[in-house]
Amino acid sequence: MIDKIKKYIRSLEKEAIPQLSVNCVIFGFHEKTLKVIVNKIALGQSTMFVLPGGYVKQTENLTDAVQRIVKESTGLEKILFKQFAVFGDASRSFEKEFKVLRTSKLDGDAEVLKWFSKRFISVCYLALVDFSKIELKPTQFLDAAQWLSVEKAKTLAMDHSHIVESARESLIKELPYAPIASNLLPPKFTLPDLHALVEGILGRTIDRPNFRRKILKSDMIVKVGQDNSNKRRPADLYAFRHGKKTSLIDEYKLGF
Amino acid sequence: MIDKIKKYIRSLEKEAIPQLSVNCVIFGFHEKTLKVIVNKIALGQSTMFVLPGGYVKQTENLTDAVQRIVKESTGLEKILFKQFAVFGDASRSFEKEFKVLRTSKLDGDAEVLKWFSKRFISVCYLALVDFSKIELKPTQFLDAAQWLSVEKAKTLAMDHSHIVESARESLIKELPYAPIASNLLPPKFTLPDLHALVEGILGRTIDRPNFRRKILKSDMIVKVGQDNSNKRRPADLYAFRHGKKTSLIDEYKLGF
DNA sequence: ACAATTTGAGTCAATATGACTCAAATATAC
DNA sequence: GTATATTTGAGTCATATTGACTCAAATTGT
Known part of the structure; x- marks a missing residue:
């Protein structure tokens, strides 16, 4: 195992852009809750959770790396994603996290420690997937992937909780411009589903009859069954009617 | 000159994060027009325009690098800025631009050519400044800085025109959330100024009486003179009343 | 003094919003 | 089998906002 990791690190040092990482906040919607995919790292006593991520090969477009990472976690190929933040403080590395994990088999290894002590600039993307289509797979070398409610994602490793919080804010900002809901819901859904989804994204309640009225009047969805x-x-x-606008809010309107 | 550039490149190779650059789209508002700062590069026959930019030192926070770059161009220290995009295609470099500039004194130099042929991931920020406060200074080693109307910024070097276009879209998205107008206008301004600014950002006309009514009703500005x-x-x-909301649109309202 | 511009103020019908009520359709409890 | 609690769908109504206007006041140039 440790040899595989070392081999991987050596390949990265040759083929990847140095000090640059990509992290993905993959959103899904299930049981009236907005969730994100996290990977568990269980080393000895301690456990930590990190976002799916990876590195960018020298010959690879940045956006291709993102799609590769999302596919690795979800198996999905054509998804909606958007770059929303870059985290790049001078002290940004996994060094602290590694020092805490004293019991780890990896801890003693200088080469691995050196890699994870490096400063990384993380380019962050949010991605939207249909929860019902997903078969979770852990990121390479990590133990297990799982869905975690956005509300409960407050204790991820390093700055990953901040990344999730920032992703959620960006998701709100994208509501008027991107087809957020149609990418998070299955092809057929109910109005209560959509209502709960928007409430989950905005983090506040919305009057149900008024929500229903507004959505139906907008003509963005069609009844397809009982x-x-x-x-x-x-x-x-x-x-959702495709071809028609699928963003929930009137683009460019902004009240003027 | 060429020796200074070589010395600078060598210092970057030692002290900067490799293959990572920062570009800033610095917005200003003047004569009813939204403008951005560009730097002219005049080499022999050809001329090209690029956005202000730079690199990130290993010991420097990413956001500090941004502020340093904005200060280098404008002299201003405390400005509003926001990361809005990352450009990172595998083929992204200044190689083509350099090959076109055959007449350049730099062209023949292998060391300089090698540097500019490298792939760079560009982290892009938009920044808002009060046009009237600015004394333009060109970025290090570049010939002259100047304001260019956003509309006319269609022929910048490499992908810099796309960067400007993307910045403008992000600026629109930020309208409901950030104090855009108050950072672009001088402390005292007229309603026709504000009207022209918002029209410039949105790229469309807004009925003048209705705009006036909406802004005044919102109570975000106070009459301070005749x-x-x-x-x-x-x-x-x-x-602008500070303390009060200074974003032009109702945050989180979004029509629900 | 007069015309052209620019700014400030107002009108009015149509539409949208916020806060509600109420009935229909179901599962579960009794 | 009937009653009850829930959930969904449909509607009401007063108020606020929007979009498309008109019009007068204050200035400059002729």
């Missing part, structure tokens, strides 16, 4: 068949009164199923 | 004393009927002077 019944949801689960809890109480069946809900109508809808699909 | 008369502008130039063309026709004198306009009232206003200042």
Whole structure:
């Protein structure tokens, strides 16, 4: 294992852009909750969670690296993604995290330690996926991938919690411009689903009848079926009209 | 000159993060027009324009590098800036531009050519400054700095025109969240100024009486004087209330 | 004094918003 | 089988906002 990691690090030192990493905040929506994919690292006693990420090969476009990383985690190829922040403080590295993990098999290894002590500039992307399509796979060399509610993603390693928080703010800003909801929901969904999704993104409640009125009037979705068949009164199923605008808010309107 | 450049390149190779550059789209507002700062490079017959930019020292925070670059161009220290895009295609370098500039004194120099043929990932920031405060200074080793109307910034070198276009789109997205107008206007301004500024940012006309009504009702500006004393009927002077919201649009409202 | 411009102020119908109520359709409890 | 709690769909109504206007006041140049 450690030899594989060393070999990988050596290949990165040859083929990747130095000191540059990519991190992805992959959003999904499930059980009325906005979630992100994180990877568990279990080393000895300690456990930490990090965002999916990777490096950029010299021959690889930055956006191709992003798509590769998202595919590695989710298996999906054509997804909506957007660069939203860059984290690049001079002290930004995994050095502290590694020193805490004293029990790790990796801890003693100078070469690995040196790699993770390096300063990395992290170019951060948010990505939107249909939760129901996903089969989670951990990032290379990491132990397990899992969904984590955005609300609970407060204790990720290094600055990764800040990255998630920043991603959520950017997601709000993108609401009027990008087809956020149609990329997070399955092809057929109910209005209560959409309502919960927007509430989850904005982090506040929205009057249900008013939300319903506004969405239906906008003509962005079409009824495609009946019944949801689960809890109480069946809900109508809808699909986004494609071709039409799929952003939830009127672009460029801004009140003028 | 060429020796100074070589010395600078050697210092960068030692002290800067490799293959990472920073570019700044510095916006100003003058004569009812949204403008950006560009640097002229006059080498032999050809001339090209590039955005202010630079590199990040190993010991320097990314955001400090940005502030340093803006200060180098404008002399200003505390400005509003925001990261908005990263350009990082595998083929992204100044190699082509350099080969075109055959007449350049630099062209023959292998060391300089090698540096500018490198692939650079450019982290891009937009910055807002009060045009009236600025004394332009060219970026290190470049010939002259000047303001260029955003509309006319279509023929900058490499991908810099795309960077400007992307910056303008991001500026629109930031309108509801950041104090854009108050950072572009002088402390005292007229409503026609503000009107022209917002039209310039959005790239479309806005009904003047309606704009006036909306801004005044929002209570974000206060009348601080009379008369502008130039063309026709004198306009009232206003200042932004600070403490109050200074973003032009209602944050988080988004129509729900 | 008069015309052309620019700024400030106002009108009014149409539309959108916010805060509600109410009934229909279902699962579960009784 | 009936009652009850939930969830979904539909509607009401007063108020606020928007979009498309008109019009007068203050200035400069003729």
